[in-house]
Amino acid sequence: xxxxxxxxxxxxxxxxxxxxxxxxxxxxxxxxxxxxxxxxxxxxxxxxxxxxxxxxxxxxxxxxxxxxxxxxxxxxxxxxxxxxxxxxxxxxxxxxxxxxxxxxxxxxxxxxxxxxxxxxxxxxxxxxxxxxxxxxxxxxxxxxxxxxxxxxxxxxxxxxxxxxxxxxxxxxxxxxxxxxx
Amino acid sequence: xxxxxxxxxxxxxxxxxxxxxxxxxxxxxxxxxxxxxxxxxxxxxxxxxxxxxxxxxxxxxxxxxxxxxxxxxxxxxxxxxxxxxxxxxxxxxxxxxxxxxxxxxxxxxxxxxxxxxxxxxxxxxxxxxxxxxxxxxxxxxxxxxxxxxxxxxxxxxxxxxxxxxxxxxxxxx
Numbered sequence: 495x496x497x498x499x500x501x502x503x504x505x506x507x508x509x510x511x512x513x514x515x516x517x518x519x520x521x522x523x524x525x526x527x528x529x530x531x532x533x534x535x536x537x538x539x540x541x542x543x544x545x546x547x548x549x550x551x552x553x554x555x556x557x558x559x560x561x562x563x564x565x566x567x568x569x570x571x572x573x574x575x576x577x578x579x580x581x582x583x584x585x586x587x588x589x590x591x592x593x594x595x596x597x598x599x600x601x602x603x604x605x606x607x608x609x610x611x612x613x614x615x616x617x618x619x620x621x622x623x624x625x626x627x628x629x630x631x632x633x634x635x636x637x638x639x640x641x642x643x644x645x646x647x648x649x650x651x652x653x654x655x656x657x658x659x660x661x662x663x664x665x666x667x668x669x670x671x672x673x674x675x
Numbered sequence: 676x677x678x679x680x681x682x683x684x685x686x687x688x689x690x691x692x693x694x695x696x697x698x699x700x701x702x703x704x705x706x707x708x709x710x711x712x713x714x715x716x717x718x719x720x721x722x723x724x725x726x727x728x729x730x731x732x733x734x735x736x737x738x739x740x741x742x743x744x745x746x747x748x749x750x751x752x753x754x755x756x757x758x759x760x761x762x763x764x765x766x767x768x769x770x771x772x773x774x775x776x777x778x779x780x781x782x783x784x785x786x787x788x789x790x791x792x793x794x795x796x797x798x799x800x801x802x803x804x805x806x807x808x809x810x811x812x813x814x815x816x817x818x819x820x821x822x823x824x825x826x827x828x829x830x831x832x833x834x835x836x837x838x839x840x841x842x843x844x845x846x847x848x
Contacts, residue, residue, distance in 0.1 A: 538772075578801040592831075592832075
């Protein structure tokens with residue numbers, strides 16, 4: 495099985511506004527900058543979407559997708575922010591199983607891992623789906639604290655596990671014949 | 676003025692505190708007592724925790740309550756207020772987060788009849804799981820209601836629960 499490098503979203507949007515000077519766009523890349531969402535006093539929700547990961551150049555045409563690994567680095571100053579949803583997203587729809595964690599967000603920065611080499615998130619995905627610019631991860635969070643929640647998001651990155659297509663070159667066919675004879 | 680303050684100012688009664696302190700609030704208690712308990716009013720009737728979003732502009736039924744005259748409001752029970760607010764209506768999703776917040780604030784102080792009505796407004800499986808994990812006041816029947824709301828819908832979170840990576844406040848006997 496082959497795997498891609500971790501790729502970062504080219505696009506990020508959120509229903510929440512950013513708390514200056516921490517811009518929303520800082521939630522995309524592993525660059526030492528992070529986004530801090532501004533959420534009013536509880537209970538309040540915010541949904542965020544990372545999409546367009548640019549996998550077209552790294553997954554060969556004809557490959558079969560075997561697993562999706564998502565890593566998010568995030569934390570909050572208050573311990574009462576949690577996910578209500580974390581799902582894959584494609585072409586305007588949430589797809590697959592619900593991967594929200596039951597844990598409250600950490601008070602200190604941590605990288606959380608969702609999925610893995612053989613985890614298809616309860617759905618089937620083709621290369622065409624993965625390279626689609628709308629493919630991404632959608633996350634909904636809620637804060638139950640009486641204080642202002644300040645969820646911080648540093649980055650979200652995705653690695654795709656896949657098997658390459660069998661190619662029927664003359665060399666491959668000769669090797670195959672040798673193996674079975 | 677926040678809507679919630681407006682509501683409280685309309686309903687706040689001089690005779691609030693009709694329910695004996697220490698007993699649970701029921702559907703038959705005055706709505707004013709419920710609000711008093713929820714917002715922990717100071718003696719001058721001002722809210723200790725202003726600007727809370729529990730009744731916000733998304734709760735469309737709130738205006739119906741505020742539009743009632745004070746005399747009617749003064750006599751209103753919790754059950755009647757929940758009727759006017761359409762809390763008991765099936766598939767009314769606008770109260771979910773407000774109810775999450777209410778359980779946090781006074782879950783222990785409202786009786787199981789009110790809690791059962793509120794639990795019908797919890798639709799998000801993760802919200803159901805958080806309620807299940809965070810409070811120790813649930814009855815066995817309420818445990819079952821909550822579990823049914825998230826069972827089979829949160830593969831990652833349910834695994835965390837199974838492996839005890841997340842803990843529950845209520846200690847099983």
